[in-house]
Amino acid sequence: MKFPRDRDRKQDHLHDELQSHLQMAASDHIERGETAEHAQQSARREFGNVALVEQVTRDQWGWRWLEEFLQDLRYAARMLRNNPGFALVAVLTLALGIGANTAIFSVVNSVLLNPLPYPHAEQLVTLHESKPNFEFGSISFPNFRDWRKDNHTFSSMAISRRFAFSLTGLGEAEQLPGRFISSDFFSTVGVNPLLGRSLAAGEDEIGAAPVALISAGFWKRKFGSSSDVLGKSLTLDGGNYTVVGVVPANFDLFLRSFELAEVYVPIGQWKNPLLPERGSGLGIHGIARLKAGVSIDQARADMGDITRNLAAAFPKDNKGIGASVVPLRQEMLGDVQPILLVLFAAVAFVLLIACVNVANLLLARSTGRTHEFAIRAALGAGQGRILRQLLTESILLALAGGALGLALAWWGTQGALKHLPADLPRAAAIGLDARVLIFTAVISLAAGLLFGLAPALRTREPELQKTLKERGRGTSNTRHRAQSVFVVVEMAMALVLLIGAGLMIRTMAHLWTVNPGFNPQNLLTFNMSLPPSMTSANPDAVRAAVRDLDAKMAATPGVQAMSETWGALPLSWDDEKLFWLEGQPKPASQNEMSWALDYIVEPGYLQTMGIPLQRGRFFTPQDNEHAPHVVVIDDVFARKYFGDQDPLGRGIMLNTMRAEIVGVVGHVNQWGLDSDDTQQLRAQLYVPCMQMPDAFFSLVPGGISFLVRATNTTAGLLDAIRATSRQMSSQQVIYGAQTMDHIISDSLAARRFSMILLGVFAALALILSSVGIYGVISYLVGQRTQEIGIRVALGARRWDVLQLILRHSVKMAVLGVVIGIAASLALTRLMAKMLYGVSASDPITFVAVAAVLLFVALAASYIPARRAMRVDPIVALRYE
């Protein structure tokens, strides 16, 4: 922009022009015989006010608004410099409010607002089989192939399933996170390989040639990102796979159920004997792309037709089975969206409170400045001009607060990201981008207008003469009414935030006291894969290896009890089995059988987990492959299927196998501390692993989960276990180690995160509003010093004075609390989903929070009230 330099030059010229006028006029006067000094004076007198002429001339240039703006800005900056205390408090208050908003917005921005990084992401959906018991069950491979073939609404459809491979022959043996995929997996998402190709049609069939795609990270780590990786061979679980492509580094589905993989292998390569079975549930889920212009409802109707046809064609496996079609975005966001929106609303409240506080400060100052404004008005400044200047001041404050807030937000999000709940999708992308900067600028300006407008409008009732006479004390009544209204609003908003935080704290307290049904302390879990050579071993050899592992692990120093486990693991993953009770006719189809969560465990499991045995016995080493089949059930199973009868000695049918119930144990929270009671599938069934069919043992070498109870502490235990494992075989890989405490804590992370943030926001609101009430009462005391002096002189006691002052603050606080409670009753319902064990209108929280707020309000006004008590009547009366 060139005009500022231009303008300066032009201004100089104007100055010269007027000076030449003066000189010419002066010379004329000299010619008429005046003395030089006299001539100068006459010329000036005739000319008038040089500065004024300069100004009205400049107005003709059309830059008046800019001129005045710069003038206002300079003036505002000077005012703030001269009142550093006021400026500091105001800017800091705003920085906190704006910073908190910017931080939360940057999270909302990257998690909710930024588009997913796929072409036409809105067409992507996830697919599941809906079963009578659960809506989002896994899809069987044969069903998927029919869905893919018969549908009319999807442009492509794919399935995938996570799997851990043992990689050998390429440096040290390691466990590789992998994924079985169908041919269209990457093309459905819209991701092109970085190098090579994706899978071709038919390459995902059982019996096709073994090929693999690898991740960019793995490509770099093992092949130095060399392009001759294509065609090379990878040994996964002992089989050779030809590398055909490299997947881009940024590929991610951002789903909680989707772990990033390092190798992608056609699903037909899975050695699981159940893969070709239509009734199998193997944890396979689908992703699909809608044809352009097809709605989700049309797709659901289409899938409804297909699944009904399949149910008719294969009643044994498919009766009652439908399809769930969920938009990818919805599945990705899950519960995160309401949490973020609640936090966003909370943080907006903090900013509003900050604005009210600063408005209050400005109001207090504007009263002190009434005299100044009156003088300016008397000198000819227009109403609009003064208004504009006041707004410039508040916007300058707001922008300074915004800049500082941006710094706070950057620093705060960096810190908070470390404590983010693990299930916040796309958390890695959170940062300050252009949209966040614009947001900050806009809320800063809006805040400046908001808190600047009220005091600015107040100065629009000039009553010039009165003000000039009273020297700024005139309008105190209306002013303190406005201030009191502000404080009431502040109190109400602070109360809403405090109640929100209080409800979250009560929720967390409830959750921590929930008994998960087992003892999570000193409990370690990890996974292990056996050497690849074991994958082709016969079942007896695998059984022997499992027993050998048991003996070696149990003997490891620091291990008090342990069990290998398959099937479901509490709070981690689930697995289900179909059964029917002995004595009942065999159900005609699977869908008339009952489901139970199944835990395939060893005799040490009960002691390791610390689950109480209620009746009968748990497994012993004698419950082996040669002994009669036995199972143990939990009390939920017992109550649901046997009622008052004794389940011990009764039989249940698992497929064609009969097993006898030998014990009843306590229920374990499989689904999480909070949601277990609301789940449909809660009956639990324990099966001794040695009695599993031979087919099971062919899958064992691929992955075993361990639960280990430490004698004293889990610290260092993993190292001892690794040492034991290394002594057995260098090709045995241990991965995914976690303590149970950590798993439980993780399951509460989202709630804890919102509790901490709401707590911080509420504390901020409490501090700001107590500063607000302190300011108003201080002002009131200052205004009434004289009155108080007279009262004391007339015999009022200190207690009366205290009452006089406190009565006002109690009035404001009570009004704020009443309004706040009404608002909370309406607003906390929005967070009902985040609560556990307390209702959204929990009376204890409401009463406690109201009491805290009233106490803080009283404490904040007690300090100025004490000053009022000490007023010396002589001094007060002499004052002014």
Next chain:
Amino acid sequence: MAPRYQNRIELLQGTLDLLILQTLQWGPQHGYGISQHIRANSGEILQVDTGSLYPALHRLERQKWISADWKVSENKQRVRVYRLTATGKKQLLSERSRWEQLSDAIAGVLSPSKREGQA
């Protein structure tokens, strides 16, 4: 001093523009010269206030009816000299005719008898 203020006549809105353009018709002139010229030619009655003159000059310049240059005067002084532009000349003609219509109209109102007599 006092009588001069009594004799002073407030210029009608827009009249100053006409006077400036008319003055510049006789040749380029600086601001002081313009004000002196107007005063002299109005028999000392029209006193052009500098607070009106300079804004008017700068406004006319922005409207491109006059243009300005820095010159050095006879007594070696840097002065800003205004001259009439081509559009300014056209503007002067139309302003003059408008002024003549106006003054005729006012004269007619002020001396109705004369007008009636003519009619």
